[in-house]
Amino acid sequence: MSPPAVSDAQLIARVLVQDDRHAFGELVRRHQSTVRACLRKLTCGNAALADDLAQETFLLAYRNLKSFRQEAKFSTWLYRIAYNAFLADARKMKESTLPDNLEPEMVEDVAEPAPVARAATLKIDLERAMAVLSDEERAAIVQCYHNDLSHEEAARVLGCPVGTVKTHVFRAKQKLRARLGAWAPAE
Amino acid sequence: MMSKDTQPLASDDWLEQALRADARDHLAAYLPDDGFTARVLGQLPRPAAVPAWRRTFVFALWAIVAVAVLAALPIWFDDVFRNAAALIVGQRFRLSDLAMLLALFGAVTWSALFFAARTE
Numbered sequence: 001m002s003p004p005a006v007s008d009a010q011l012i013a014r015v016l017v018q019d020d021r022h023a024f025g026e027l028v029r030r031h032q033s034t035v036r037a038c039l040r041k042l043t044c045g046n047a048a049l050a051d052d053l054a055q056e057t058f059l060l061a062y063r064n065l066k067s068f069r070q071e072a073k074f075s076t077w078l079y080r081i082a083y084n085a086f087l088a089d090a091r092k093m094k095e096s097t098l099p100d101n102l103e104p105e106m107v108e109d110v111a112e113p114a115p116v117a118r119a120a121t122l123k124i125d126l127e128r129a130m131a132v133l134s135d136e137e138r139a140a141i142v143q144c145y146h147n148d149l150s151h152e153e154a155a156r157v158l159g160c161p162v163g164t165v166k167t168h169v170f171r172a173k174q175k176l177r178a179r180l181g182a183w184a185p186a187e
Numbered sequence: 188m189m190s191k192d193t194q195p196l197a198s199d200d201w202l203e204q205a206l207r208a209d210a211r212d213h214l215a216a217y218l219p220d221d222g223f224t225a226r227v228l229g230q231l232p233r234p235a236a237v238p239a240w241r242r243t244f245v246f247a248l249w250a251i252v253a254v255a256v257l258a259a260l261p262i263w264f265d266d267v268f269r270n271a272a273a274l275i276v277g278q279r280f281r282l283s284d285l286a287m288l289l290a291l292f293g294a295v296t297w298s299a300l301f302f303a304a305r306t307e
Contacts, residue, residue: 032224055230123209127209
């Protein structure tokens with residue numbers, strides 16, 4: 001894909017100087033897919049909630065655009081706002097709902113399906129297993145793998161030290177390995 | 188695609204591959220806008236604009252001030268002119284003083300013109 005004629009920085013400048021709504025609309029159009037997809041991962045596939053949070057993310061981005069210092073990429077800044085919106089919502093949900101003891105099903109036996117079907121089944125199991133992770137662990141996996149950020153960038157998004165990101169990724173993978181044990185090749 | 192820092196370990200190679208495959212699908216998938224941008228733009232706060240009645244009010248206020256200044260101006264002008272004339276008439280000027288004054292005035296004018304016409 002060829003780079004856009006107008007850069008994000010130019011669009012941001014137009015929004016800040018002239019309050020150009022069209023420029024902000026272009027920014028939303030460019031980044032809506034990645035932000036919504038990232039939030040879908042964080043909310044374990046809840047598309048409606050992810051879209052609500054994405055909307056909130058862009059509104060917050062508009063209000064706080066002055067504080068964006070262009071040190072990081074605009075998308076990284078958006079991921080940070082999206083993650084904070086997700087955390088705030090998760091906290092609200094925890095306060096308003098009673099804790100349930102429903103544990104996601106453990107992946108027990110995996111029959112030997114065809115390779116394509118096997119990959120699809122593993123993908124579904126992986127998505128289910130992601131729900132077992134804590135919000136922080138899931139966010140670390142999403143930023144490092146799905147958003148393809150380095151540990152430093154992920155640390156900036158998650159607002160924690162790099163070491164903590166590495167620990168979250170390590171623990172997340174331990175949990176996933178335990179959950180998806182049936183998929184491990186026989187030694 | 189993969190995070191630059193994530194080193195796959197031999198023991199969890201299968202998990203690493205599964206996460207990579209999932210990440211590849213995630214990065215490749217594009218969510219169509221489906222009116223999302225329009226919804227966001229619809230939620231933005233309205234642009235700050237001066238209401239029509241306020242513009243008229245401000246204009247009327249300035250008009251009143253302008254009329255008041257214009258009405259008072261002849262009196263002020265008369266006062267200033269009389270004082271200046273009294274000051275000048277009260278002084279004893281020699282021809283050399285006047286010449287000096289003219290030279291000074293000319294120098295200031297030419298300097299100002301030169302400064303204004305200079306190229307950056």
